[in-house]
Amino acid sequence: MADTAKPLAVVTGASSGIGFELAKLCAESGFNLIIAADMPEIEQAAEALRSTGVTVEPLLTDLATRQGVEQLHALIGGRNVDYLLANAGHGLGRAFLDQDFDEIEHVIDTNITGTVYLIQLVTREMRARGEGKLLITGSIAGFMPGSFSAVYNGTKAFINSFSFALRNELKDSGVTVTCLMPGATDTDFFERADEVDTKVGAEEKDLAYDVARDGFDAMMAGKGDLVSGLYNKMTTAMASVTPAGMAAEQHRKLAEPGTDKNAT
Ligand SMILES: NC(=O)c1ccc[n+]([C@@H]2O[C@H](COP(=O)([O-])OP(=O)(O)OC[C@H]3O[C@@H](n4cnc5c(N)ncnc54)[C@H](OP(=O)(O)O)[C@@H]3O)[C@@H](O)[C@H]2O)c1
Numbered sequence: 001m002a003d004t005a006k007p008l009a010v011v012t013g014a015s016s017g018i019g020f021e022l023a024k025l026c027a028e029s030g031f032n033l034i035i036a037a038d039m040p041e042i043e044q045a046a047e048a049l050r051s052t053g054v055t056v057e058p059l060l061t062d063l064a065t066r067q068g069v070e071q072l073h074a075l076i077g078g079r080n081v082d083y084l085l086a087n088a089g090h091g092l093g094r095a096f097l098d099q100d101f102d103e104i105e106h107v108i109d110t111n112i113t114g115t116v117y118l119i120q121l122v123t124r125e126m127r128a129r130g131e132g133k134l135l136i137t138g139s140i141a142g143f144m145p146g147s148f149s150a151v152y153n154g155t156k157a158f159i160n161s162f163s164f165a166l167r168n169e170l171k172d173s174g175v176t177v178t179c180l181m182p183g184a185t186d187t188d189f190f191e192r193a194d195e196v197d198t199k200v201g202a203e204e205k206d207l208a209y210d211v212a213r214d215g216f217d218a219m220m221a222g223k224g225d226l227v228s229g230l231y232n233k234m235t236t237a238m239a240s241v242t243p244a245g246m247a248a249e250q251h252r253k254l255a256e257p258g259t260d261k262n263a264t
Pocket residue numbers: 012013014015016017018019036037038039040041042061062063064087088089090091110137138139140141181182183184185186187188189190192208
């Protein structure tokens with residue numbers, strides 16, 4: 001039986017990578033957990049997280065669907081959510097015209113539609129209580145046109161912008177919104193996005209734990225946004241002053257299939 005005295009955190013995309021590390025940081029801080037993902041590995045993740053002594057409720061569901069988001073909201077079942085970590089997301093590499101539209105739609109529905117639907121359902125309740133903290137996983141990819149990852153980068157541009165706007169809307173509500181913007185991070189992301197044979201997919205990356213630590217600390221401090229890592233901060237600063245055409249060409253050199261041969 002959950003110890004309701006403990007805060008409750010909801011973490012999406014917690015079966016692996018950044019989301020699993022975020023869930024672990026929540027558990028180590030004594031928060032009970034509801035975790036969700038769309039592969040059976042979510043059960044093993046729950047087992048591993050239970051070793052910290054908190055209650056962990058896993059949900060296997062596709063958060064790209066309204067039903068999946070409503071299933072998660074039903075599992076919350078009116079309990080007070082103290083922390084919502086909206087992290088689930090995935091990419092899609094290759095040329096846009098060569099991509100399968102079902103896969104394109106699933107990226108948009110996971111990274112945008114499902115994410116904002118869950119945020120609306122849970123944050124309305126936080127606003128009514130006048131307290132709560134959100135961490136939304138955006139990306140530095142949102143700052144540059146994503147040649148050979150065009151739809152994915154577009155979804156992260158949406159999520160970054162949406163997070164900043166929601167934070168402003170809620171500024172006097174007691175609810176804080178933090179946008180975590182990682183750079184290339186060593187997780188299953190590149191395999192799932194079919195980007196292993198790219199320069200960015202082949203090169204050294206940040207550690208998921210370090211990125212999660214940065215995001216968790218920023219959420220707890222109620223910060224607005226955080227680009228994780230100095231190199232990524234410089235990359236976003238450059239991207240904000242680079243003409244779009246030049247930025248798109250630079251992204252091509254990172255993400256075009258076969259550029260793994262240029263990896264350093
Ligand atoms: N890795 C990077 O370089 C990088 C950089 C910037 C931002 N990000 C963002 O960081 C977040 C976490 O990604 P990651 O790098 O940690 O990759 P990851 O290891 O592949 O983790 C992605 C998580 O999201 C879940 N997920 C994806 N689509 C879902 C859906 N439709 N319904 C439910 N769960 C879903 C996955 O569950 P299953 O495994 O069960 O499918 C997994 O738990 C994503 O939003 C990603 O866009 C990653």
